Amino acid sequence: xxxxxFLGALALASVLAxxxxxxxxxxxxxxxxxxxxxxxxxxxxxxxxxxxYEHSQEDFDRVSDEILRELAEYHRLYTxxxxxxxxxxxxxxxxxxxxxxxxxxxxxxxxxxxxxAKEMYTLTxxxxxxxxxxxxxxxxxxxxxxxxxxxxxxxxPMDKLQAAALHxxxxxxxxxxxxxxxxxTDPQMTLDVGAIAKGYAAERIARSLEESGITGYVxxxxxxxxxxxxxxxxxxxxxxxxxxxxxxxxxxxxxxxQCVVTSGSYQRFYYVDGRPYHHIIDPDxxxxxxxxxxxxxxxxxxxxxxxxxxxxxxxxxxxxxxALIESIPEADAMWVEASGAKSYxxxxxxxxxx
Amino acid sequence: xxERKKAFPARFRNDMILIGVLxxxxxxxxxxxxxxxxxxxxxxxxxxxxxxxxxxxxEDRTEEIRDGEDYNLLVIRNGRxxxxxxxxxxxxxxxxxxxxxxxxxxxxxxxxxxxxxxxEGDGAPDIIS
Numbered sequence: 072x073x074x075x076x077f078l079g080a081l082a083l084a085s086v087l088a089x090x091x092x093x094x095x096x097x098x099x100x101x102x103x104x105x106x107x108x109x110x111x112x113x114x115x116x117x118x119x120x121x122x123x124y125e126h127s128q129e130d131f132d133r134v135s136d137e138i139l140r141e142l143a144e145y146h147r148l149y150t151x152x153x154x155x156x157x158x159x160x161x162x163x164x165x166x167x168x169x170x171x172x173x174x175x176x177x178x179x180x181x182x183x184x185x186x187x188a189k190e191m192y193t194l195t196x197x198x199x200x201x202x203x204x205x206x207x208x209x210x211x212x213x214x215x216x217x218x219x220x221x222x223x224x225x226x227x228p229m230d231k232l233q234a235a236a237l238h239x240x241x242x243x244x245x246x247x248x249x250x251x252x253x254x255x256t257d258p259q260m261t262l263d264v265g266a267i268a269k270g271y272a273a274e275r276i277a278r279s280l281e282e283s284g285i286t287g288y289v290x291x292x293x294x295x296x297x298x299x300x301x302x303x304x305x306x307x308x309x310x311x312x313x314x315x316x317x318x319x320x321x322x323x324x325x326x327x328x329q330c331v332v333t334s335g336s337y338q339r340f341y342y343v344d345g346r347p348y349h350h351i352i353d354p355d356x357x358x359x360x361x362x363x364x365x366x367x368x369x370x371x372x373x374x375x376x377x378x379x380x381x382x383x384x385x386x387x388x389x390x391x392x393x394a395l396i397e398s399i400p401e402a403d404a405m406w407v408e409a410s411g412a413k414s415y416x417x418x419x420x421x422x423x424x425x
Numbered sequence: 426x427x428e429r430k431k432a433f434p435a436r437f438r439n440d441m442i443l444i445g446v447l448x449x450x451x452x453x454x455x456x457x458x459x460x461x462x463x464x465x466x467x468x469x470x471x472x473x474x475x476x477x478x479x480x481x482x483x484e485d486r487t488e489e490i491r492d493g494e495d496y497n498l499l500v501i502r503n504g505r506x507x508x509x510x511x512x513x514x515x516x517x518x519x520x521x522x523x524x525x526x527x528x529x530x531x532x533x534x535x536x537x538x539x540x541x542x543x544x545e546g547d548g549a550p551d552i553i554s
Contacts, residue, residue, distance in 0.1 A: 106551075108528070110471065110539050118532045118539070122552055218514045289552050296554045311550030318522045323550060333554040341515070368554065 104287065104303045107131035111139055114146035115269045117293030124287040124303045134285060138276055142292070145272035148181050149264055151204065164253050165204065165261040172255040174247075182251050184264070184271050185244065187375055191267060192241050195383035195395070200354055202244055204261030205235035210352055217341040224343045232357040235259075239354070266351075270295040270332055270378025277330075277374065294333050297374045301327045309424055312368050312405070321407055323424040324370065331422075332377035334385040335366035353386045360386040365409050367392075370422050371402035380404070389414070466525075466544040468506045470499065473537045482506065482525060482542065495536040506540060508533070529553065 104124040109131075111119045121138055125131040147153075151161045159175050166172070188201045209227040217224030238259040245254045255261070269292045277290060277297035286300030289308050298308045307325035314321045315337035324331060336349035336359070353360040362385070369381040376399075384392040384404055396404045396416045403418040466482040472492050480486060482504050490497040497518065498509040505523035508531055518533035527549035530541040 108541075110530075110532075110541075111474070112532070112534060112537050112539075116534075118534065120530075120552060122528075221514075291552050291554065294554050296552055302551075308552065309550040311553045313553055314522075320550065320553075331554050337520075339515075339517075 107135075109135045109139075111142070114139075114142050115149075115272070115293055116152075117269065118291075119293070120291040122289045122291075134280075134288065138280070138288075138290065141276045141279065142272060145180065145268070145275070148178055149184065149268040149272065151261070151263060161262055161264060164255065167258060171258045172260075174252050174254040176250070176252050179251060180275070181253065182246060182248060184268060185246055185253065185262075186248070187271060188264060188267050188379075189241060189244070189246075191376070191379035194399075195379060197241075197354060198383035198386045199266050199379045200239060200241055201262050201264045201267060202241040202260055203236075203239045203352070203354060204263040205238050205259060206232055206354075206357055207263040207265065207352060208261065209235055210350070214339075214341045214348070214350065217343060221342060224341060226343050226348065229357070236354075236357055266382040267375060267379050269293050270330075271375035273297045274330065274374035294335075294338065295330065295374050295378055296326075296332070297330045298326045298328055307424075312366075315365060316411060321366075321413065322368075322405060324422045325424040326370070326422065329370055329372055329422070330374035330377050331368055331370045332374060332381045333366050333368040334381040336385075337365065351382060351385050355386075362386065362388055363409050365407045365411070367407070368405045369396070369402060370404075370419070371399070376402065466504070466542065468499075468501060469541050469543060471539045471541075477538075482544065490536075490538055492536065492538075497533055497536055497538050499540060506542065507531070508540070511536065526550075 104126055106122065106124055107128060108120060108122045119142060121135045123131055123134060125134070147155050147158060148160050151165055154162050159177050161181065164172070164175050164177065191199045209231055213225060213227045238257050240257065240260070243255060243257040243260050244262065245256055273290055273292040273295045274297060277299050280288060280299050287303045289296065289298045296310055301307055307327045310324040310326055310331055311320040312322045312324070312333060315335060334351060336351070339350040340347045349359045351360045352358065364385060367381050367384040369377045369384065371377045371380070380396065380402055384396065384406070387395065389406060392404070392406070393416060396402055403416045403422065405419055406414050468480045468482055470477040470490055472490065477490055478488065480488065480501060482501060485502050487509070488499045490499055495512050497511040500507055500509045505525045507523040508518045508521065511519050511533055513533050513535035515535060518531050518538070521531045524531055524542050525544065527542060527544040528551065530539055532539050
């Protein structure tokens with residue numbers, strides 16, 4: 072009898088082994104859903120990646136197209152580089168007519184983002200200042216020229232930068248919530264929302280997906296990663312933090328609904344006299360932030376907050392940055408020094424994949 | 426008593442055959458997956474969202490991705506893919522490290538080229554920041 076029981080168990084075990092092998096052969100077979108992904112390079116001057124679990128390519132494409140349609144709308148509203156026929160966006164807000172900025176009636180999504188940006192200015196004590204358009208546009212111009220013509224690459228002259236920096240007072244951005252209008256009361260001031268708009272848009276899109284009952288997706292809008300729920304089998308998303316120095320990731324995070332944003336000197340830069348100059352400009356020095364970091368990553372619940380915080384931390388000395396992040400309970404950060412040495416805020420460990 | 430004793434080995438044999446067949450099947454499947462699925466790792470190249478080509482990561486090759494004046498020279502060597510050179514002004518794709526894990530990608534924004542790895546295996550992240 073004992074032997075029979077043993078044989079029965081063995082038979083059961085082999086059937087189990089067979090089923091398990093069959094199942095594991097079809098990747099992440101939970102609920103019969105498979106992993107799909109898509110890329111787009113059309114928005115926010117960066118790459119957008121969408122990863123999601125669906126039953127079929129058609130189901131995935133439907134959601135992916137909807138995400139990109141929304142992203143396109145945010146891009147058209149928030150871009151400072153393009154005008155669109157019949158649309159008031161930040162590009163038209165920045166324009167002068169007869170030597171002054173007009174009062175512009177804008178989409179509610181612009182009002183809400185600008186109000187959020189003002190909050191971020193206060194929270195980061197001015198490290199994230201969307202009123203710095205005049206300074207950032209100088210850098211943008213010189214970076215573009217230097218990239219296209221490396222022989223003649225140059226830095227923006229400091230006197231020009233300092234003159235531009237006189238027109239970066241965020242209080243001169245007047246928002247009328249009632250009438251949904253925006254006015255820049257300093258004619259030499261312009262907006263640049265590069266440090267916040269991508270993250271803010273990604274967050275809004277993630278929330279709208281959630282509201283329509285969609286989960287099992289993760290978005291990456293130029294390094295702003297938003298996870299929507301878990302994977303269909305209930306496991307967390309694995310996010311790799313890119314290491315610009317080598318092939319191994321700096322960290323693996325496990326997320327179920329949070330976002331992560333990385334600001335790095337390697338993401339956008341140009342060379343002047345053989346030296347790289349990156350795109351994150353310190354409002355104090357008006358030069359690329361030099362705190363010795365390769366990158367700073369922030370994990371939190373809101374990608375707009377994460378975007379602002381990662382930029383702010385990249386500009387702040389370590390002790391000040393740590394104090395800032397510890398003052399925000401739901402946010403954590405990892406700093407990576409040029410040497411590759413890493414340090415963390417107190418809650419970071421809870422997101423590290425085991 | 427004697428008859429019952431005889432009956433045992435017969436059933437025992439059938440059980441053994443069943444178990445043997447099942448074990449053999451799962452072993453074959455496991456071996457197949459272990460040895461052949463890994464070889465199915467591929468590199469997909471898209472230009473402006475259109476698929477340009479899909480290449481095996483296991484075969485060394487050099488592929489010039491040409492789109493009018495623009496070009497990116499993709500090299501696949503020792504199971505890794507990297508951009509050897511490119512016509513883009515910023516060279517960010519060329520400075521990107523070699524990729525081989527599932528979901529890893531090299532992007533050339535100016536030339537609108539995306540190189541992505543599809544690979545089997547655990548441990549690869551779902552998305553990269």
